[in-house]
Amino acid sequence: MRKVRLLPGILLLLIAAGAAALLIRFFPCLQGAAFLNQNGDWGRLSFDVTLKLSEEALSQEQTAFFDTLAQITGTGKEALLTLHIRGQSWEELLYFEIIPGGSEVPLTELYLGEQQDVVNAAMLYNAVRSNLAGQYELLDLLLPQWSGEEYMSLEQAGQMLGLDLSWLGDFSLSDYENMFSYWEYFVMLAVMKPERASDGSMEFSLHTDFAEGEQEKEGSADLKLRLQKNDDPSVLSAEFEVNNLPMALDKLDSLLVRMGREESFSEREGLRRIESLAGSLTIGEAHQLQMPDALMDQDTVERIAAIRQILQEMLGR
Numbered sequence: 339m340r341k342v343r344l345l346p347g348i349l350l351l352l353i354a355a356g357a358a359a360l361l362i363r364f365f366p367c368l369q370g371a372a373f374l375n376q377n378g379d380w381g382r383l384s385f386d387v388t389l390k391l392s393e394e395a396l397s398q399e400q401t402a403f404f405d406t407l408a409q410i411t412g413t414g415k416e417a418l419l420t421l422h423i424r425g426q427s428w429e430e431l432l433y434f435e436i437i438p439g440g441s442e443v444p445l446t447e448l449y450l451g452e453q454q455d456v457v458n459a460a461m462l463y464n465a466v467r468s469n470l471a472g473q474y475e476l477l478d479l480l481l482p483q484w485s486g487e488e489y490m491s492l493e494q495a496g497q498m499l500g501l502d503l504s505w506l507g508d509f510s511l512s513d514y515e516n517m518f519s520y521w522e523y524f525v526m527l528a529v530m531k532p533e534r535a536s537d538g539s540m541e542f543s544l545h546t547d548f549a550e551g552e553q554e555k556e557g558s559a560d561l562k563l564r565l566q567k568n569d570d571p572s573v574l575s576a577e578f579e580v581n582n583l584p585m586a587l588d589k590l591d592s593l594l595v596r597m598g599r600e601e602s603f604s605e606r607e608g609l610r611r612i613e614s615l616a617g618s619l620t621i622g623e624a625h626q627l628q629m630p631d632a633l634m635d636q637d638t639v640e641r642i643a644a645i646r647q648i649l650q651e652m653l654g655r
Contacts (some may be wrong), residue, residue: 399502
């Protein structure tokens with residue numbers, strides 16, 4: 339009879355011990371989710387990423403784009419498919435510096451906004467000019483070098499170069515204010531390993547391998563998050579490396595569905611063309627951006643496009 343009376347007490351102790359263990363395990367995740375939900379402003383971040391595009395996944399128009407760009411700039415196609423991209427976001431505006439693999443000099447820079455997308459035409463034009471003038475000395479006189487900053491819309495740049503650049507606008511940032519909820523932050527942190535850094539900041543890390551069905555490992559992802567202390571101007575810094583990004587996006591979508599979220603990252607064609615990527619980003623470490631408003635006039639664009647077409651015919655390109 340006494341043993342029967344002790345049983346409820348033992349069960350209560352076991353339940354209390356289990357609850358305490360869960361609280362100890364997930365308290366950093368609860369704390370981190372609250373911190374990110376209050377301070378995580380995805381509209382203000384800086385990033386530094388190296389990505390490799392899958393040539394097989396490119397559309398016919400995109401393949402033609404990279405072939406032509408490699409030809410007119412003198413940059414190897416492999417270098418154009420392995421890009422170093424650095425930049426930042428400020429609310430709806432995204433800024434990119436695009437650097438071919440193995441180079442330290444940006445090929446051009448882009449501003450992608452809600453209403454307009456703009457490219458630094460001077461940087462792109464001078465890259466083309468330098469390549470052509472290096473092969474044909476006469477063109478050094480016919481094609482003046484541009485100094486300063488000359489901007490034009492993606493449509494104008496495409497007309498000048500004879501390329502379709504409209505697909506670059508697919509990487510615009512939307513709904514940055516509602517990127518993740520408290521619950522979604524918690525779920526993401528709960529699958530990671532928490533650790534307290536020496537300076538008091540919280541760190542979360544994750545390594546995962548994935549494959550389709552019973553196949554061997556086909557991809558992997560490494561992620562390390564660092565939640566900065568309150569006196570640090572940056573809120574979150576992240577280091578990441580993903581191999582086989584399309585498969586990783588499929589896994590991410592499965593997780594988002596279980597979290598009750600309808601948004602699909604795997605359906606974004608621009609992201610599915612990326613084979614792998616690695617780099618870092620920091621939330622809260624960004625300065626205010628402004629879309630360039632002094633764009634090149636259309637007459638100048640049409641004159642340059644006409645010269646480009648004549649040169650292509652003369653040089654058999």
